Amino acid sequence: MTRILSAPLAPLIMPRRRFLTGAAAFSLLGVTAARADLTITLSGGDFKPMPIAIADFAGDQQGAQVAGVITNNLIRSGIFAPLEKSKHPEKPSFDAAPNFGAWQAAGVQALVTGRVSREGGRIKAEFRLWDVGTGQQAVGQQYMTDPAAWRRVGHMISDAVYSKVTGEKGFFDTRIVFVSESGPKDKRIKRLAIMDQDGANYRVLSTGDSLALTPRFSPSSQEVAYMSFANGAEPRVYIVDLQGGKREAVGNFPGMSFSPRFSPDGNGIIMSLQQGSNANIYFMDLNSQQMRRLTNTAAIDTSPSFSPDGKRIVFESDRGGGQQIYLMDAGGGGQQRISFGDGRYGTPVWSPKGDYIAFTKQKSGSFAIGIMKPDGSGERILTEGFHNEGPTWAPNGRYLMYFSEQGAGPKMMMVDVSGRVKVPVPTPGFASDPAWSPLLSET
């Protein structure tokens, strides 16, 4: 039976809580500063990343580390081209205006300066985003937090910069829950693991004495639903509370239950129940434990995912012969097929923005990750190869993670919806089934 290791989670969760308390002390430094026009348009074929510099933050020695977190994030986004540190013309102080002429000569359009200092037992981090061309401050903010949460400050500043420049929500202050794989392929150990979006703060959540698969965050990011084998019984769906490590089976069914996902309000779970030769989709109200049957076919209906407004569900079914994507109302009505391309379509996931559905497409021996609009139109393949599977959306709906089999074992990758960006997600070993958390500062 999988035992959930609760202890390693405490240091992860606690700083956040303290941090959230600290977030109340968050203030704007430059509210009266003239508005700067430091924006970038994400669409269009002639996209060029914005040249930017992230100066080492002044003050505490952690300042350089915070700047490093921001730089790494902005590079990975594909939206920014940070200037190498060795080419920085100066080490700007936080209180004086930077030498804009020198930064302009260095070729950057934007500059991030900051300061990290200690106040009591906490750290204070401040930053400014400068429009180098006009010499105006575009954003200025400060954060108070537990020193252990210094990386989160880096992620929140990254989100503020990304957000200011793109006009979209950020996605850096997030975590990934996934399956950490080790051992030979025919005796693979699969454990739940969690880490920050950039691969830091990796922690294993389950012991690995039984398989744990397909983890998915609750909207609060405090719980994870997943499937696991236990006591030699058929696999079933569990929910684990990340804070205390408490694990509960979701319902008690005679056969396998699998493919869980939370409803957008967090009050329910949709999942598949295996009934003889068929898998059907059910909704369970987590408060009343009442079940509602949503599909009733002699087919495999699985991988359900709610629309962000909770009104519709996208899922896959082989009722027409092969795996295809279908839509239905949240109550199960109006079931209709939306994928009609050449090949088989599975693992649909609705974007948090509502505009796209991501999927795995199998065709002629290759496995692709793609997106389509909820009416089935506008299909775009973002990556294709021997085996790519299981997309998950960043909370801003601009990026996806998935896993890719590359010979010896799977690794996770990140792409953006334009298909321009494709970067590996750092993990200590093989990794699959990623699920992206909501933006932590919004939960």
Place this chain on the structure above:
Amino acid sequence: MLFSMVSPKVAKLAAAALVAASLGACASKTDDPNALNGGLAGRAGAAVPGSAQDFVVNVGDRVFFETDSTELTPTAVATLDKQAGWLGRYPRYSFTVEGHADERGTREYNFALSARRAETVRNYLAAKGIASNRMRTMSYGKERPVAVCDDISCWSQNRRAVTVLSGAGS
């Protein structure tokens, strides 16, 4: 890797013999290829009638499926007929039909696909008179490949339903 150089038929026999060896060696309940011991395979043919080894070696504990299919092939039907005969002769055994899929599918779908394969075998054996209270099913999806490589010679070995004896025995 293990079976890539041999024809599927030969590989199938090899797999059966090797599993027999593992059953004999450590009474493993699962088809665990890592416990294989070639040295015991030669003795397998002389298994005691009615033993688990007898079932695996002389009857065949597994059937194979085509890609994304849950239909029984003529070979599978022949194997299951033998299984039904043997299980009818030795009613002291209960057993689990374990369904598996190859790696060339998505994870959740493959769980359902392997469940359907196990159910197909269970239904067939039930139709042949085996009492349902002796049988349970288990779905492993693509999580427990028995042959490990990146080509069809392995995938065809992994699309299987294995009848794993438990309970009672000799």
